[in-house]
Amino acid sequence: xxxxxxxSVSQLNFYVKSLIEGDSNLKNLIISGEISNFTNHYRTGHFxxxxxxxxxxxRAVMFSSANQKLRFKPENGLKVIVRCRVSIYERDGNYQxxxxxxxxxxxxxxxxxxxxxxxxxEAQGLFASEKKKAIPQYPNRIxxxxxxxxxxxxxxxxxxxxxFPLVQVLLCPVQVQGDNAAPQMIETLELLNKKAYADxxxxxxxxxxxxDLWAFNDxxxxxxxxxxxxxxxxxxxxxxxxxxxxxxxxxxxxxxxAAAELAVPDRLEQTxxxxxxxxxxxxxxxxxxxxxxxxxxxxxxxxGFQSPVMALNVHRQNLDKFSTALSVLVNDSLNAKKxxxxxxxxxxxxxxxxxVLTRGYSLVFKEGRPLTDAKELSKGDFLxxxxxxxxxxxxxxxxxx
Amino acid sequence: MENLTYEEAMKRLEKIVELLEEGSKPLExxxxxxxxxxxxxxxxxKSLNEAEQKIIQLSSLETEGSKDETVSS
Numbered sequence: 154x155x156x157x158x159x160x161s162v163s164q165l166n167f168y169v170k171s172l173i174e175g176d177s178n179l180k181n182l183i184i185s186g187e188i189s190n191f192t193n194h195y196r197t198g199h200f201x202x203x204x205x206x207x208x209x210x211x212r213a214v215m216f217s218s219a220n221q222k223l224r225f226k227p228e229n230g231l232k233v234i235v236r237c238r239v240s241i242y243e244r245d246g247n248y249q250x251x252x253x254x255x256x257x258x259x260x261x262x263x264x265x266x267x268x269x270x271x272x273x274x275e276a277q278g279l280f281a282s283e284k285k286k287a288i289p290q291y292p293n294r295i296x297x298x299x300x301x302x303x304x305x306x307x308x309x310x311x312x313x314x315x316x317f318p319l320v321q322v323l324l325c326p327v328q329v330q331g332d333n334a335a336p337q338m339i340e341t342l343e344l345l346n347k348k349a350y351a352d353x354x355x356x357x358x359x360x361x362x363x364x365d366l367w368a369f370n371d372x373x374x375x376x377x378x379x380x381x382x383x384x385x386x387x388x389x390x391x392x393x394x395x396x397x398x399x400x401x402x403x404x405x406x407x408x409x410x411a412a413a414e415l416a417v418p419d420r421l422e423q424t425x426x427x428x429x430x431x432x433x434x435x436x437x438x439x440x441x442x443x444x445x446x447x448x449x450x451x452x453x454x455x456x457g458f459q460s461p462v463m464a465l466n467v468h469r470q471n472l473d474k475f476s477t478a479l480s481v482l483v484n485d486s487l488n489a490k491k492x493x494x495x496x497x498x499x500x501x502x503x504x505x506x507x508x509v510l511t512r513g514y515s516l517v518f519k520e521g522r523p524l525t526d527a528k529e530l531s532k533g534d535f536l537x538x539x540x541x542x543x544x545x546x547x548x549x550x551x552x553x554x
Numbered sequence: 555m556e557n558l559t560y561e562e563a564m565k566r567l568e569k570i571v572e573l574l575e576e577g578s579k580p581l582e583x584x585x586x587x588x589x590x591x592x593x594x595x596x597x598x599x600k601s602l603n604e605a606e607q608k609i610i611q612l613s614s615l616e617t618e619g620s621k622d623e624t625v626s627s
Contacts, residue, residue: 344612
């Protein structure tokens with residue numbers, strides 16, 4: 154047996170390395186384990202960590218060229234499955250795993266990425282309910298940020314046209330999947346905000362796989378949505394699809410059609426509401442007439458106030474205008490009320506002189522009756538004065554005839 | 555009135571109905587409000603019934619670059 158020759162450490166490590174790398178079993182391995190001691194090298198972006206199970210541990214490195222493709226963020230305690238080869242780091246004499254790809258063990262990578270981003274943005278208060286902006290009740294222009302060729306455009310346009318054709322629709326064509334999708338949507342949101350091009354934004358697309366919807370889980374897009382001064386309604390996929398964009402939006406709609414429903418009032422409901430406003434307007438108008446007729450009745454009793462006729466014409470004109478306006482409305486929709494109203498308006502037309510009080514005249518009452526002659530007075534009597542606004546009680550000091 | 559948005563018209567109409575129902579304004583103002591309210595009802599009805607969907611392209615706004623196209627929010 155040959156006596157061993159003396160080797161340097163370097164030679165040893167080189168030799169062992171060549172042995173390991175020559176073993177095809179160690180070239181393409183799939184290993185499951187839990188991540189610990191994870192570091193993301195600040196300068197190179199390489200991941201260094203230990204992969205362990207209950208009994209053993211092994212060092213691992215994942216170079217930035219490989220780890221840039223990961224959608225989730227590896228972290229301590231996370232169970233993963235890695236594809237790797239084994240080799241030796243000659244400088245330290247450590248054997249380690251060189252990881253090409255990594256998947257979360259259990260949950261899919263995209264699901265994990267979704268949960269991680271959701272947790273992060275939630276912690277930063279991006280989804281806080283107090284940050285949500287109210288959607289305008291009667292929008293003037295809705296910006297629709299979606300694919301020009303998708304089903305979402307047609308769905309939204311047809312619902313908006315049926316419910317509230319008054320609203321203008323600003324079409325903002327973007328890609329909704331692929332690498333360009335998120336940047337395009339972010340750019341569009343920023344432009345809409347900068348130029349105040351709309352008062353409501355609907356952003357979304359039709360249904361698809363989690364991969365198809367992935368652009369809506371982009372962190373930058375979530376920030377653009379949350380930061381939008383214009384209220385944003387998200388409308389991604391079908392009922393059950395939730396994306397980060399949905400959490401960041403001011404309002405989440407289950408589908409694009411539903412977003413359109415939420416964005417505008419319904420024409421028929423509006424028409425009914427207008428009828429009710431019209432009825433209230435007429436009622437309030439009638440009530441106003443009645444109240445003034447009562448007031449005028451008192452004045453009418455006073456012979457002293459039938460004389461200043463000058464003011465009557467102006468007042469009569471106003472009453473004419475009022476009754477005309479009322480009858481137009483009544484003819485328009487509420488024929489049943491026409492007679493009562495015409496009657497009230499007719500009566501009022503013959504009355505009038507309330508206006509004179511605004512010109513400085515006052516009414517004088519003694520014991521509730523209008524007073525026209527000083528002879529009815531004795532010293533110490535109490536008189537009630539009525540002005541345009543308010544009144545006064547006075548005592549008679551002196552009488553002149 | 556033609557320049558009003560539907561929202562502005564509705565808000566004003568609601569305010570007028572409220573004020574008229576309170577009944578605290580002087581006659582002349584009441585008349586004016588009533589008249590305005592009637593016009594607003596007609597305006598809103600007309601807007602609802604006669605509107606046709608208007609679709610604009612973002613690119614066309616951008617090439618116009620007009621400030622008139624902005625919408626106050």
